[in-house]
Amino acid sequence: MIRLVPNHAPAIRRSEKVHFTFDGQSYEGHVGESLVSALTRAGHLSLRGAPVDGAPRGAFCCMGLCQECAVIVDGQVVEACRTDVSADLVVERVR
Amino acid sequence: MSTHHDIAVIGAGPAGGNAALVAARAGLDVVLLDEQPVPGGQVWRGKSPSIHSAPQTPESQSGDALRQALTESAVEQLTDARVWDIRRQDDRWALQVLRNGESHEVAASALILATGAREYVQPVPGWTTPGVIGLAGATALFKQSLTLPGTRTVVSGTGPLVFYVASEIRRLGGEVAAVVTPNTRGEWARALPAMAGQPRLLGRGALWVADLMLARVPILWGHAISEVFGGNSVTGVRARRLGENDPGQEFSADSVCVGHGLIPQIEAAQMLGVHILHDPALGGWVPEVQPDGATRVDGLYLTGDGCGIRGATAAALQGVLTGARVARDMGKSTHMPSLRPWRRAAKFGRAMTALSQPRASVAALTTDETIVCRCESLRRADILAEIAIGAQSTNAVKSGRRAGMGPCGGKYCQTAIAALIAAQTGKPLSEIAPPTPRPPLRPVPLSQAAGDFDYDDLPIPKPAPL
Numbered sequence: 169m170i171r172l173v174p175n176h177a178p179a180i181r182r183s184e185k186v187h188f189t190f191d192g193q194s195y196e197g198h199v200g201e202s203l204v205s206a207l208t209r210a211g212h213l214s215l216r217g218a219p220v221d222g223a224p225r226g227a228f229c230c231m232g233l234c235q236e237c238a239v240i241v242d243g244q245v246v247e248a249c250r251t252d253v254s255a256d257l258v259v260e261r262v263r
Numbered sequence: 264m265s266t267h268h269d270i271a272v273i274g275a276g277p278a279g280g281n282a283a284l285v286a287a288r289a290g291l292d293v294v295l296l297d298e299q300p301v302p303g304g305q306v307w308r309g310k311s312p313s314i315h316s317a318p319q320t321p322e323s324q325s326g327d328a329l330r331q332a333l334t335e336s337a338v339e340q341l342t343d344a345r346v347w348d349i350r351r352q353d354d355r356w357a358l359q360v361l362r363n364g365e366s367h368e369v370a371a372s373a374l375i376l377a378t379g380a381r382e383y384v385q386p387v388p389g390w391t392t393p394g395v396i397g398l399a400g401a402t403a404l405f406k407q408s409l410t411l412p413g414t415r416t417v418v419s420g421t422g423p424l425v426f427y428v429a430s431e432i433r434r435l436g437g438e439v440a441a442v443v444t445p446n447t448r449g450e451w452a453r454a455l456p457a458m459a460g461q462p463r464l465l466g467r468g469a470l471w472v473a474d475l476m477l478a479r480v481p482i483l484w485g486h487a488i489s490e491v492f493g494g495n496s497v498t499g500v501r502a503r504r505l506g507e508n509d510p511g512q513e514f515s516a517d518s519v520c521v522g523h524g525l526i527p528q529i530e531a532a533q534m535l536g537v538h539i540l541h542d543p544a545l546g547g548w549v550p551e552v553q554p555d556g557a558t559r560v561d562g563l564y565l566t567g568d569g570c571g572i573r574g575a576t577a578a579a580l581q582g583v584l585t586g587a588r589v590a591r592d593m594g595k596s597t598h599m600p601s602l603r604p605w606r607r608a609a610k611f612g613r614a615m616t617a618l619s620q621p622r623a624s625v626a627a628l629t630t631d632e633t634i635v636c637r638c639e640s641l642r643r644a645d646i647l648a649e650i651a652i653g654a655q656s657t658n659a660v661k662s663g664r665r666a667g668m669g670p671c672g673g674k675y676c677q678t679a680i681a682a683l684i685a686a687q688t689g690k691p692l693s694e695i696a697p698p699t700p701r702p703p704l705r706p707v708p709l710s711q712a713a714g715d716f717d718y719d720d721l722p723i724p725k726p727a728p729l
Contacts, residue, residue: 169477169478170477171433171474171477171478172470172473172474172477173430173433173434173470173471173474174318174434175433175434175435175436176317176318176434176435176436177435177436178436179316179317179318180314180316180317180318180409180435181314181315181316181317182313182314182315182409183312183313183314183315197313198313199312199313200311200312200313201311201313201408201410202311202407202408204404205311205313205404205407205408205410208404208410208411208412208413209410209411211413211496211517213393213394213495213496213497213518214393214495214496215393218391218637218638218640219638219639219640219669219670220639220640221640223391223640224392224393224494224495224496225391225393225637226392226393226394226496227393227396227400228395228396228397228400228637228675229381229382229396229397229399229400229674229675230396230397230399230400230401230403230404231305231381231399231400231403232298232705233381233671233674233675234637234670234671234674234675235638235669235670235671235706236637236671238670244708245708249403250298252311252312253313
């Protein structure tokens with residue numbers, strides 16, 4: 169099939185893969201990519217419960233505004249879209 | 264701790280980056296603050312360190328050129344820096360900046376706000392399901408991480424962004440289940456004369472659409488997503504033809520990218536006293552500002568999409584204009600560039616923004632049970648009930664129901680709420696201003712906002728005599 173927009177996926181070189189945990193489960197991500205990027209690729213989209221009714225929510229604006237991807241790293245609430253994957257990073261759900 | 268500069272620029276996108284460069288070349292001491300790890304803004308967002316190499320795109324090339332020019336310049340760059348408050352103190356601007364887990368003050372004689380845009384998404388049932396992201400959010404994933412939103416994605420929304428996102432999914436090896444756009448082919452045909460001045464951008468858009476058609480991706484013109492299915496994550500959508508009693512068709516998908524136009528981020532300008540006007544063809548509420556960025560507030564300048572959505576080409580040109588204007592106002596002899604290229608680019612941008620605006624036929628897809636305020640899980644019925652008991656302004660709905668007081672600070676609900684107030688009260692949108700903006704402009708942990716202090720050092724006034 170003729171493609172006017174080429175598939176660039178095979179030409180992308182990424183950093184090494186490392187393991188991190190989210191909510192006690194182990195995931196793989198590339199060093200330096202955002203947690204949202206790594207968890208999205210792993211198919212894990214539900215990141216928190218809505219503050220009022222606990223309904224599942226995930227990354228929405230992906231630019232640090234909506235706060236829907238809030239997670240906990242080192243006891244601090246951070247945006248998963250603005251937090252980088254590193255080896256053995258421990259990420260918890262906001263309770 | 265405070266550092267003083269001639270100029271502080273907030274936002275390192277095409278507008279802020281170029282304004283900083285021009286002002287620094289004129290001999291001024293410029294600090295450029297941005298919340299991202301590298302300059303570029305949303306449109307020229309830089310790749311994360313996880314990408315060792317990847318094919319270039321027009322956006323990555325423009326961004327690399329800006330980043331290199333800034334590195335070679337005298338501009339001081341403060342990246343990963345979030346400005347959460349701005350105040351006028353005597354003859355200077357005092358900015359509270361959160362960086363590396365600490366808050367400190369940056370001061371400057373002149374301030375350029377290049378705060379860019381965020382996105383409007385019309386609420387429909389299921390739009391809070393994990394796997395639904397904004398069109399602009401999708402571009403952030405593509406540019407920064409070269410990551411797809413899922414394995415099979417429905418792309419929906421207005422203006423050119425919907426086709427750009429669909430095309431980027433194809434470029435990164437993903438599958439587009441369908442493109443659903445409220446715009447009709449007739450609307451695009453009528454926009455052609457305004458687009459003719461930017462043939463390169465026009466050609467790019469035509470190529471995105473042609474590629475999707477060749478790949479037999481369904482393109483549903485005059486349609487919108489009326490419902491997203493799924494519990495813990497997206498399983499599919501229903502798309503309906505607008506304005507008709509169409510039962511709609513369903514598409515299975517594990518992800519949805521959706522957006523209904525960009526909105527200028529005006530909160531900082533509003534907070535500092537700039538008057539705002541309603542101009543739908545510029546994305547809604549825009550600050551009152553000259554083409555070169557000058558405002559009626561002494562020492563305050565605005566530039567780029569934060570003054571009205573005109574697109575990256577116009578933003579870069581306006582940044583140059585604003586940098587030159589500030590330099591001249593600060594006593595530097597500098598060449599004032601012509602307004603003509605900016606006007607030409609702005610004409611194209613306005614036409615694209617006009618195509619992207621929220622419309623009543625899409626707003627009608629929000630049901631009573633649809634969540635409008637994501638942070639507080641407030642449904643349309645909750646907002647309507649508040650209006651029914653007398654809330655006639657966004658501030659009143661905010662006080663009554665907390666819509667705008669959650670973690671996002673009202674960034675994703677206020678356009679929908681203003682439209683509901685307009686529809687219920689019969690007032691035009693131009694009479695329903697956004698709520699009064701208040702610091703913090705960005706979320707800031709209380710401990711960091713307060714900083715280090717000893718309780719003994721707190722000034723406690725003497726109690727009044729009994």
